[in-house]
Amino acid sequence: MKPIRALRHRTAGLFLALALVSTAAACGDGSSAGSDGGPKKVKFGYIADYSGAAALAVAGEQGLWKKAGVTPELKVFTNGPLQVQALGTGDLDFGYLGPGALWLPASGRAPIVSVNMLGLADRVIARPGSGIDEPADLKGKKVAVAEGTSGDMILDLALREAGLQPDDITKVAMDASTVVTAFSSGQVDAAATWYPLIDTMKKKVPGLEEITRTEDYYPKLTFPNVFVTQPKLASGDPELVKRVTGVLKAAGDWIAAHPEESETVTADFLKLPAGQLKGATKYVKILPSGELTKLTRDGTVAGWFDALAADFHRMGKLPDPGKVQDYYLGDLYTAAGKADRS
Known part of the structure:
Protein backbone atom coordinates (compact mmCIF):
# COMPACT_ATOMS: atom_id res chain seq x y z
CA MET A 1 0.00 0.00 0.00
CA LYS A 2 1.34 3.41 -0.91
CA PRO A 3 1.82 5.84 2.02
CA ILE A 4 -0.76 8.26 0.65
CA ARG A 5 -3.35 5.45 0.59
CA ALA A 6 -2.54 4.40 4.12
CA LEU A 7 -3.10 7.91 5.43
CA ARG A 8 -6.54 7.97 3.84
CA HIS A 9 -7.57 5.16 6.18
CA ARG A 10 -5.93 6.83 9.18
CA THR A 11 -7.69 10.11 8.34
CA ALA A 12 -11.08 8.41 8.37
CA GLY A 13 -10.28 7.09 11.84
CA LEU A 14 -9.11 10.53 12.89
CA PHE A 15 -12.43 12.16 12.02
CA LEU A 16 -14.26 9.54 14.12
CA ALA A 17 -11.87 10.22 17.00
CA LEU A 18 -12.46 13.95 16.63
CA ALA A 19 -16.19 13.44 16.89
CA LEU A 20 -15.77 11.40 20.08
CA VAL A 21 -13.41 13.97 21.58
CA SER A 22 -15.77 16.82 20.74
CA THR A 23 -18.60 14.99 22.51
CA ALA A 24 -16.44 14.32 25.55
CA ALA A 25 -15.28 17.93 25.67
CA ALA A 26 -18.87 19.14 25.64
CA CYS A 27 -19.58 17.03 28.71
CA GLY A 28 -16.30 17.71 30.55
CA ASP A 29 -14.78 20.69 32.31
CA GLY A 30 -12.35 21.62 29.51
CA SER A 31 -9.29 20.71 31.58
CA SER A 32 -6.02 20.53 29.65
CA ALA A 33 -4.10 18.65 32.32
CA GLY A 34 -1.82 15.76 31.46
CA SER A 35 -2.00 12.32 33.06
CA ASP A 36 -0.31 13.68 36.20
CA GLY A 37 -2.77 16.58 36.49
CA GLY A 38 -0.32 19.13 35.04
CA PRO A 39 0.02 20.75 31.62
CA LYS A 40 0.49 18.52 28.61
CA LYS A 41 4.01 18.53 27.23
CA VAL A 42 4.78 18.70 23.52
CA LYS A 43 8.04 18.67 21.59
CA PHE A 44 7.87 21.30 18.84
CA GLY A 45 10.42 21.86 16.06
CA TYR A 46 11.13 25.14 14.31
CA ILE A 47 13.60 26.86 11.97
CA ALA A 48 15.54 29.89 13.18
CA ASP A 49 14.16 32.50 10.78
CA TYR A 50 11.16 34.83 10.89
CA SER A 51 8.58 32.54 9.27
CA GLY A 52 9.83 29.48 11.09
CA ALA A 53 9.87 31.00 14.56
CA ALA A 54 7.42 33.92 14.75
CA ALA A 55 4.35 31.96 15.90
CA LEU A 56 6.29 30.16 18.63
CA ALA A 57 7.96 33.38 19.75
CA VAL A 58 4.61 35.15 20.05
CA ALA A 59 2.94 32.15 21.73
CA GLY A 60 5.55 32.27 24.48
CA GLU A 61 5.64 36.06 24.84
CA GLN A 62 1.84 36.34 24.97
CA GLY A 63 1.33 33.44 27.40
CA LEU A 64 -0.71 31.39 24.94
CA TRP A 65 0.82 28.03 25.85
CA LYS A 66 -0.05 28.50 29.50
CA LYS A 67 -3.62 29.43 28.67
CA ALA A 68 -3.98 26.25 26.60
CA GLY A 69 -2.50 24.08 29.36
CA VAL A 70 0.46 23.05 27.20
CA THR A 71 4.17 23.12 28.03
CA PRO A 72 6.31 23.21 24.86
CA GLU A 73 9.81 21.87 24.51
CA LEU A 74 11.15 23.80 21.52
CA LYS A 75 13.88 22.34 19.31
CA VAL A 76 15.62 24.20 16.49
CA PHE A 77 16.30 22.51 13.13
CA THR A 78 18.01 23.62 9.94
CA ASN A 79 15.31 22.32 7.58
CA ALA A 101 9.13 20.36 1.88
CA LEU A 102 5.37 20.10 1.37
CA TRP A 103 5.77 16.93 -0.67
CA LEU A 104 6.40 15.19 2.66
CA PRO A 105 2.88 15.76 4.03
CA ALA A 106 1.49 14.86 0.62
CA SER A 107 3.39 11.56 0.81
CA GLY A 108 1.61 10.69 4.06
CA ARG A 109 4.45 11.32 6.50
CA ALA A 110 3.28 14.40 8.45
CA PRO A 111 -0.31 15.72 8.34
CA ILE A 112 -0.73 19.50 8.23
CA VAL A 113 -2.54 21.05 11.20
CA SER A 114 -2.31 24.71 10.16
CA VAL A 115 -1.11 27.06 7.47
CA ASN A 116 1.35 29.52 9.01
CA MET A 117 2.18 32.22 6.44
CA LEU A 118 2.24 32.49 2.67
CA GLY A 119 5.70 33.07 1.25
CA LEU A 120 6.16 36.04 -1.08
CA ALA A 121 9.95 35.99 -1.22
CA ASP A 122 10.79 33.65 -4.11
CA ARG A 123 12.10 34.89 -7.43
CA VAL A 124 13.78 33.79 -10.61
CA ILE A 125 16.46 36.42 -11.18
CA ALA A 126 18.86 37.09 -14.03
CA ARG A 127 22.16 38.91 -14.39
CA PRO A 128 22.07 42.19 -16.33
CA GLY A 129 23.19 41.68 -19.90
CA SER A 130 22.28 37.98 -19.84
CA GLY A 131 19.53 38.45 -22.42
CA ILE A 132 16.92 37.12 -19.99
CA ASP A 133 13.90 39.40 -19.74
CA GLU A 134 11.11 36.84 -19.32
CA PRO A 135 10.80 33.12 -18.49
CA ALA A 136 11.00 32.08 -22.16
CA ASP A 137 14.49 33.57 -22.32
CA LEU A 138 15.77 30.99 -19.84
CA LYS A 139 16.07 28.48 -22.69
CA GLY A 140 19.68 27.41 -23.10
CA LYS A 141 20.79 29.37 -20.03
CA LYS A 142 22.65 28.22 -16.95
CA VAL A 143 20.43 28.54 -13.87
CA ALA A 144 21.52 27.98 -10.25
CA VAL A 145 19.00 26.56 -7.77
CA ALA A 146 18.90 24.80 -4.42
CA GLU A 147 16.97 21.63 -5.21
CA GLY A 148 14.02 20.71 -3.03
CA THR A 149 13.39 24.31 -2.00
CA SER A 150 10.78 26.90 -2.91
CA GLY A 151 13.36 28.25 -5.37
CA ASP A 152 13.17 24.94 -7.21
CA MET A 153 9.38 25.24 -7.23
CA ILE A 154 9.25 28.75 -8.67
CA LEU A 155 11.74 27.75 -11.35
CA ASP A 156 9.46 24.87 -12.33
CA LEU A 157 6.50 27.26 -12.51
CA ALA A 158 8.46 29.74 -14.63
CA LEU A 159 9.49 27.04 -17.08
CA ARG A 160 5.96 25.72 -17.42
CA GLU A 161 4.62 29.25 -17.93
CA ALA A 162 7.03 29.63 -20.85
CA GLY A 163 6.27 26.19 -22.27
CA LEU A 164 9.80 24.96 -21.50
CA GLN A 165 10.96 21.58 -20.24
CA PRO A 166 13.56 21.13 -17.46
CA ASP A 167 16.13 19.96 -20.01
CA ASP A 168 15.69 23.20 -21.99
CA ILE A 169 17.97 24.86 -19.42
CA THR A 170 21.23 23.91 -17.77
CA LYS A 171 20.14 23.49 -14.18
CA VAL A 172 23.00 23.81 -11.71
CA ALA A 173 22.06 22.35 -8.33
CA MET A 174 23.81 23.72 -5.25
CA ASP A 175 23.00 24.79 -1.71
CA ALA A 176 21.35 28.16 -1.14
CA SER A 177 24.48 30.00 0.02
CA THR A 178 26.46 28.74 -2.98
CA VAL A 179 23.71 30.04 -5.29
CA VAL A 180 24.52 33.52 -3.98
CA THR A 181 28.21 33.08 -4.74
CA ALA A 182 27.68 31.53 -8.18
CA PHE A 183 25.24 34.21 -9.30
CA SER A 184 27.26 37.10 -7.89
CA SER A 185 30.48 35.91 -9.53
CA GLY A 186 28.88 35.37 -12.94
CA GLN A 187 29.22 31.58 -12.99
CA VAL A 188 25.54 31.31 -13.96
CA ASP A 189 23.15 33.41 -16.02
CA ALA A 190 20.20 33.18 -13.66
CA ALA A 191 19.14 31.84 -10.27
CA ALA A 192 15.97 30.67 -8.55
CA THR A 193 16.15 31.82 -4.93
CA TRP A 194 14.51 34.11 -2.39
CA TYR A 195 14.77 37.20 -0.21
CA PRO A 196 16.73 38.12 1.91
CA LEU A 197 19.42 36.26 -0.09
CA ILE A 198 18.53 38.40 -3.09
CA ASP A 199 19.29 41.54 -1.08
CA THR A 200 22.85 40.26 -0.75
CA MET A 201 23.02 39.58 -4.48
CA LYS A 202 21.75 43.08 -5.33
CA LYS A 203 24.69 44.60 -3.50
CA LYS A 204 27.09 42.58 -5.62
CA VAL A 205 25.13 42.64 -8.90
CA PRO A 206 23.42 46.02 -9.31
CA GLY A 207 20.67 45.95 -11.90
CA LEU A 208 19.80 42.25 -11.60
CA GLU A 209 16.44 41.44 -13.16
CA GLU A 210 13.48 39.79 -11.39
CA ILE A 211 11.99 37.50 -14.02
CA THR A 212 9.30 35.73 -11.98
CA ARG A 213 7.85 36.50 -8.54
CA THR A 214 5.76 34.44 -6.14
CA GLU A 215 2.94 36.97 -6.35
CA ASP A 216 2.60 36.33 -10.09
CA TYR A 217 0.74 33.10 -9.30
CA TYR A 218 -1.47 34.23 -6.38
CA PRO A 219 -4.28 33.49 -5.51
CA LYS A 220 -4.51 30.41 -7.77
CA LEU A 221 -1.22 29.15 -6.42
CA THR A 222 0.85 30.21 -3.46
CA PHE A 223 3.76 28.95 -1.34
CA PRO A 224 2.47 28.31 2.20
CA ASN A 225 4.62 27.33 5.12
CA VAL A 226 2.85 25.09 7.58
CA PHE A 227 2.80 23.32 10.93
CA VAL A 228 2.66 19.52 10.94
CA THR A 229 2.28 16.73 13.46
CA GLN A 230 2.84 12.97 13.79
CA PRO A 231 0.21 10.84 12.03
CA LYS A 232 -0.10 8.73 15.22
CA LEU A 233 -0.63 11.82 17.37
CA ALA A 234 -3.28 13.20 15.02
CA SER A 235 -5.29 10.00 15.28
CA GLY A 236 -4.38 9.07 18.88
CA ASP A 237 -4.73 12.41 20.68
CA PRO A 238 -6.70 14.84 18.49
CA GLU A 239 -7.70 16.82 21.62
CA LEU A 240 -4.06 17.76 22.16
CA VAL A 241 -3.59 18.55 18.48
CA LYS A 242 -6.61 20.87 18.64
CA ARG A 243 -5.20 22.65 21.70
CA VAL A 244 -1.86 23.23 20.00
CA THR A 245 -3.62 24.36 16.83
CA GLY A 246 -5.60 26.84 18.93
CA VAL A 247 -2.33 28.30 20.20
CA LEU A 248 -1.05 28.65 16.63
CA LYS A 249 -4.29 30.32 15.51
CA ALA A 250 -4.13 32.86 18.34
CA ALA A 251 -0.44 33.56 17.69
CA GLY A 252 -1.13 34.07 14.00
CA ASP A 253 -3.92 36.52 14.75
CA TRP A 254 -1.63 38.52 17.04
CA ILE A 255 1.05 38.61 14.33
CA ALA A 256 -1.48 39.76 11.72
CA ALA A 257 -2.51 42.62 14.03
CA HIS A 258 1.07 43.53 15.07
CA PRO A 259 3.38 42.66 12.13
CA GLU A 260 6.21 45.04 12.98
CA GLU A 261 6.15 44.19 16.67
CA SER A 262 6.24 40.50 15.78
CA GLU A 263 9.58 41.07 14.04
CA THR A 264 11.04 42.39 17.30
CA VAL A 265 9.49 39.60 19.39
CA THR A 266 10.91 36.98 17.01
CA ALA A 267 14.37 38.58 16.98
CA ASP A 268 14.39 38.50 20.77
CA PHE A 269 13.29 34.84 20.75
CA LEU A 270 16.11 33.99 18.34
CA LYS A 271 18.59 36.11 20.33
CA LEU A 272 19.26 38.35 17.34
CA PRO A 273 19.88 42.12 17.31
CA ALA A 274 16.55 43.94 17.64
CA GLY A 275 16.58 45.29 14.07
CA GLN A 276 17.88 42.21 12.26
CA LEU A 277 14.43 40.97 11.26
CA LYS A 278 13.07 44.42 10.43
CA GLY A 279 11.14 44.23 7.19
CA ALA A 280 10.75 40.43 7.32
CA THR A 281 6.97 40.76 7.03
CA LYS A 282 7.39 42.30 3.56
CA TYR A 283 8.08 38.82 2.22
CA VAL A 284 5.11 36.97 3.73
CA LYS A 285 1.34 37.22 3.61
CA ILE A 286 -0.14 36.73 7.07
CA LEU A 287 -3.72 35.49 7.06
CA PRO A 288 -5.81 35.80 10.27
CA SER A 289 -7.41 32.58 11.48
CA GLY A 290 -10.87 33.78 10.49
CA GLU A 291 -9.76 34.19 6.89
CA LEU A 292 -7.91 30.87 6.90
CA THR A 293 -11.02 29.18 8.27
CA LYS A 294 -13.08 30.66 5.45
CA LEU A 295 -10.49 29.67 2.82
CA THR A 296 -10.36 26.17 4.29
CA ARG A 297 -14.12 25.75 4.18
CA ASP A 298 -14.52 27.09 0.62
CA GLY A 299 -11.78 24.83 -0.75
CA THR A 300 -9.18 27.52 -1.52
CA VAL A 301 -6.55 26.03 0.79
CA ALA A 302 -7.22 22.58 -0.65
CA GLY A 303 -6.61 24.06 -4.10
CA TRP A 304 -3.22 25.41 -3.00
CA PHE A 305 -2.07 22.07 -1.67
CA ASP A 306 -3.48 20.09 -4.59
CA ALA A 307 -1.68 22.36 -7.07
CA LEU A 308 1.60 22.05 -5.20
CA ALA A 309 1.23 18.27 -4.98
CA ALA A 310 0.70 18.18 -8.74
CA ASP A 311 3.91 20.20 -9.17
CA PHE A 312 5.83 17.82 -6.92
CA HIS A 313 4.42 14.94 -8.97
CA ARG A 314 5.69 16.53 -12.20
CA MET A 315 9.07 17.14 -10.56
CA GLY A 316 9.32 13.45 -9.67
CA LYS A 317 9.05 13.86 -5.88
CA LEU A 318 5.58 12.30 -5.55
CA PRO A 319 4.59 9.08 -7.33
CA ASP A 320 0.95 9.89 -6.49
CA PRO A 321 -0.14 13.51 -5.82
CA GLY A 322 -3.16 12.22 -3.89
CA LYS A 323 -5.79 14.57 -2.47
CA VAL A 324 -5.43 17.28 0.13
CA GLN A 325 -8.08 15.80 2.43
CA ASP A 326 -5.67 12.94 3.01
CA TYR A 327 -3.08 15.14 4.73
CA TYR A 328 -4.53 18.58 5.59
CA LEU A 329 -6.56 18.31 8.79
CA GLY A 330 -8.86 21.14 7.78
CA ASP A 331 -11.79 19.98 9.91
CA LEU A 332 -9.53 19.93 12.94
CA TYR A 333 -8.22 23.41 12.13
CA THR A 334 -11.68 24.95 11.82
CA ALA A 335 -12.86 23.19 15.01
CA ALA A 336 -9.89 24.27 17.15
CA GLY A 337 -10.71 27.11 19.54
CA LYS A 338 -8.15 29.90 19.87
CA ALA A 339 -6.10 30.13 23.05
CA ASP A 340 -6.68 33.58 24.51
CA ARG A 341 -3.88 35.53 26.12
CA SER A 342 -3.49 34.83 29.82
Missing part, protein backbone atom coordinates in the same frame (compact mmCIF):
# COMPACT_ATOMS: atom_id res chain seq x y z
CA GLY A 80 11.91 20.68 7.29
CA PRO A 81 12.87 17.15 6.19
CA LEU A 82 14.91 16.68 9.38
CA GLN A 83 11.81 17.58 11.40
CA VAL A 84 9.69 15.07 9.50
CA GLN A 85 12.32 12.45 10.26
CA ALA A 86 12.14 13.40 13.96
CA LEU A 87 8.33 13.19 13.84
CA GLY A 88 8.65 9.70 12.45
CA THR A 89 10.91 8.55 15.28
CA GLY A 90 8.84 10.21 18.00
CA ASP A 91 11.51 12.80 18.81
CA LEU A 92 9.05 15.56 17.85
CA ASP A 93 5.30 15.97 18.24
CA PHE A 94 4.94 19.02 15.98
CA GLY A 95 7.13 20.78 13.44
CA TYR A 96 7.38 23.53 10.88
CA LEU A 97 7.84 23.07 7.11
CA GLY A 98 8.58 25.56 4.37
CA PRO A 99 6.89 25.16 0.98
CA GLY A 100 9.79 23.23 -0.53
